[in-house]
Amino acid sequence: MLTFTLRRLLLSIPTLLAISLVIFLILELAPGDPVASMPLTIPPEVREKIRESLGLGAPFHVRYLLWLKAFFVTEPLHALDALLGTDFAAGSQRILSFQSRSPVFDIIAERLPQTLTVVGMAYLIGVLIAVPIGIISAYRQYSWFDQIGTLIAMLGYSVPTFFTGVLLIVVFSVHLGWFPSIYDTTLVVDSWDSFLLQVRQMTLPVAVLALYNAAQISRFMRASMLDNLHQDYVRTARAKGMGERVVVFVHVLRNSMIPVVTVVALGVPGVFGGAIITEQVFKVNGLGQLLITAIYGNDVPMVQTLTFIFAILIVLFNLVADVLYGLLDPRIRYD
Amino acid sequence: MADGPTVLDVRDLKVVFATRAGEIHAVNRVSFDLKAGELLGVVGESGSGKSVTMMALLGLLPSPPAEIRSGQVLFEGEDLVTCGARRLKAIRGHRIGFVFQDPMTSLNPVFTVGFQIMEPLRRHLGLDKARARRRAAELLDLVGIPDASRRLGDYPHQFSGGMRQRVMIAIALACEPRLLIADEPTTALDVTIQAQILELVRDLRRSLGMAIVWITHDLGVIAGIADRVMVMYAGQVVEMAPVRDLFADPRHPYTRALLATVPSVRGPRADKLQAIDGQPPLLLAHPAACSFAPRCAHAAGSCAVANPPRRPVMPAHEVACVFDMARARPAPVLDVAHG
Numbered sequence: 248m249l250t251f252t253l254r255r256l257l258l259s260i261p262t263l264l265a266i267s268l269v270i271f272l273i274l275e276l277a278p279g280d281p282v283a284s285m286p287l288t289i290p291p292e293v294r295e296k297i298r299e300s301l302g303l304g305a306p307f308h309v310r311y312l313l314w315l316k317a318f319f320v321t322e323p324l325h326a327l328d329a330l331l332g333t334d335f336a337a338g339s340q341r342i343l344s345f346q347s348r349s350p351v352f353d354i355i356a357e358r359l360p361q362t363l364t365v366v367g368m369a370y371l372i373g374v375l376i377a378v379p380i381g382i383i384s385a386y387r388q389y390s391w392f393d394q395i396g397t398l399i400a401m402l403g404y405s406v407p408t409f410f411t412g413v414l415l416i417v418v419f420s421v422h423l424g425w426f427p428s429i430y431d432t433t434l435v436v437d438s439w440d441s442f443l444l445q446v447r448q449m450t451l452p453v454a455v456l457a458l459y460n461a462a463q464i465s466r467f468m469r470a471s472m473l474d475n476l477h478q479d480y481v482r483t484a485r486a487k488g489m490g491e492r493v494v495v496f497v498h499v500l501r502n503s504m505i506p507v508v509t510v511v512a513l514g515v516p517g518v519f520g521g522a523i524i525t526e527q528v529f530k531v532n533g534l535g536q537l538l539i540t541a542i543y544g545n546d547v548p549m550v551q552t553l554t555f556i557f558a559i560l561i562v563l564f565n566l567v568a569d570v571l572y573g574l575l576d577p578r579i580r581y582d
Numbered sequence: 583m584a585d586g587p588t589v590l591d592v593r594d595l596k597v598v599f600a601t602r603a604g605e606i607h608a609v610n611r612v613s614f615d616l617k618a619g620e621l622l623g624v625v626g627e628s629g630s631g632k633s634v635t636m637m638a639l640l641g642l643l644p645s646p647p648a649e650i651r652s653g654q655v656l657f658e659g660e661d662l663v664t665c666g667a668r669r670l671k672a673i674r675g676h677r678i679g680f681v682f683q684d685p686m687t688s689l690n691p692v693f694t695v696g697f698q699i700m701e702p703l704r705r706h707l708g709l710d711k712a713r714a715r716r717r718a719a720e721l722l723d724l725v726g727i728p729d730a731s732r733r734l735g736d737y738p739h740q741f742s743g744g745m746r747q748r749v750m751i752a753i754a755l756a757c758e759p760r761l762l763i764a765d766e767p768t769t770a771l772d773v774t775i776q777a778q779i780l781e782l783v784r785d786l787r788r789s790l791g792m793a794i795v796w797i798t799h800d801l802g803v804i805a806g807i808a809d810r811v812m813v814m815y816a817g818q819v820v821e822m823a824p825v826r827d828l829f830a831d832p833r834h835p836y837t838r839a840l841l842a843t844v845p846s847v848r849g850p851r852a853d854k855l856q857a858i859d860g861q862p863p864l865l866l867a868h869p870a871a872c873s874f875a876p877r878c879a880h881a882a883g884s885c886a887v888a889n890p891p892r893r894p895v896m897p898a899h900e901v902a903c904v905f906d907m908a909r910a911r912p913a914p915v916l917d918v919a920h921g
Contacts, residue, residue, distance in 0.1 A: 488675030
């Protein structure tokens with residue numbers, strides 16, 4: 248397993264390099280000019296100077312290599328400096344946003360907590376309710392619990408989050424006034440009251456996303472349980488005199504978790520990617536919103552870096568899913 | 583050979599399945615008994631109710647759709663139909679062991695073989711982990727798996743089909759049951775492995791003295807190991823006889839037809855395999871007449887009127903037919919090649 252993991256990690260390096268090149272090429276070929284949104288009164292030669300100052304004067308391969316160097320060398324060194332107080336990265340150029348001229352990674356570090364608290368919490372809650380719902384739905388197939396669960400899952404999965412989000416705002420913020428409709432990032436949690444405030448402002452976006460995630464994962468869980476409940480080994484377990492609890496929660500669940508764990512692991516990069524639409528609806532200024540504004544502003548370094556980070560997470564969690572698969576299923580051995 | 587106390591006494595067992603097409607009467611008033619140390623062979627076509635009967639005894643049929651409509655299952659004097667789920671769980675795997683047909687799918691793929699053997703030991707006998715482990719190793723050794731204590735840590739996929747069936751037998755024997763029900767345990771195995779498993783069961787029966795129900799549609803296997811044979815058709819017992827009598831002197835037309843389907847190695851080679859024409863009936867109601875009559879070469883008017891009860895024709899030999907084939911000496915088509 249260790250050899251497999253190491254081999255896969257090594258293999259992911261060329262994969263990621265290829266991905267970074269593709270992202271760079273696509274952004275290069277895409278129409279749009281970072282200075283286009285600036286006032287028309289700026290004369291063309293000044294405009295050209297601005298473009299050069301953004302580093303756009305150099306040929307494309309030079310810019311690509313410079314970005315690679317900044318991403319893989321300067322930024323890690325900079326992080327190290329910040330951590331240990333050294334100055335390895337002194338004087339080298341970091342990746343700067345076209346829009347704000349501040350380092351891309353600093354902005355990401357500002358935005359990440361919002362995304363992780365809201366989207367991450369929603370994912371966690373989604374998984375935690377989806378698994379028991381899936382188990383009960385399968386065990387009591389076609390019962391009223393299963394029927395209602397199926398209906399809610401269908402709705403949760405097929406109704407888009409911009410609709411459920413607005414619906415919840417209309418009901419719970421406008422009419423009932425229980426929860427705020429806007430997520431306040433400046434809120435500092437330092438007391439019991441501010442904690443309650445934080446919980447209240449998280450409730451609606453987390454509910455919207457958790458419903459969506461739970462809908463999807465509970466269906467996987469249910470299908471996987473149903474697959475296993477009718478297997479011969481379940482009959483064997485019953486014939487051994489094992490109780491229903493042991494049959495379901497030991498014999499069936501362990502087998503059913505194999506595909507579900509994979510799906511859950513593959514969904515984690517999506518958490519970091521943020522929920523672009525939901526973040527917009529509730530004004531959570533997380534990574535999803537950052538990406539959207541960067542795209543609007545032709546902020547190439549920001550888009551490039553964010554997209555590439557998502558790519559890394561996807562490659563990484565694919566590996567995690569494969570490793571988990573191997574750990575859960577003894578029939579799968581990679582070595 | 584089998585003069586021990588009665589272990590199992592099944593009386594008038596009836597099992598019905600609720601389906602969209604209506605009720606399927608899968609087991610119709612089946613009665614049989616079994617003494618300690620006896621091996622009862624159960625034969626019949628696919629769908630004749632062999633497995634369903636045995637699964638129903640232990641409450642292993644999913645309910646719904648299955649339902650035990652009537653009857654008693656007396657196991658050592660206790661009625662398993664009315665004793666309740668909790669009591670049934672205490673008996674399953676402890677006093678009654680079960681071996682299933684397909685060893686490839688009957689073991690849980692994600693747990694070690696040791697864990698799966700130890701489960702009933704810990705549950706029913708209350709053994710601690712170390713003791714259960716020792717006992718599990720003994721059991722694997724008993725069923726002829728070499729290097730037993732090391733193999734406890736292996737997963738089912740690391741065993742061959744024959745070895746997995748040995749593991750299944752080890753699980754069934756774990757708590758030294760009074761009764762072992764084997765549901766076509768050798769059907770999925772090739773012939774040499776089948777012979778080994780048969781030999782193993784024969785030895786174990788001798789040393790442990792348990793009663794065995796052996797379901798199969800392989801008449802050759804039955805001839806080799808059974809004391810008595812129960813022939814089932816359409817959810818009913820049509821003939822019950824000591825093994826020697828059944829093969830030498832079958833009295834029911836179905837049994838005779840069944841025996842005729844076994845190709846003989848003696849005499850000239852037959853061009854075509856003998857088969858019983860027609861299909862077993864779909865049992866949408868309790869059979870009011872003889873279920874075999876439509877396929878029977880000897881059917882007469884009376885066959886369509888009443889469902890003949892089982893009656894003794896010789897000591898320990900019972901037949902559910904209006905005729906007694908021994909006296910009727912039937913048409914040459916049914917002349918039996920001795921199986």
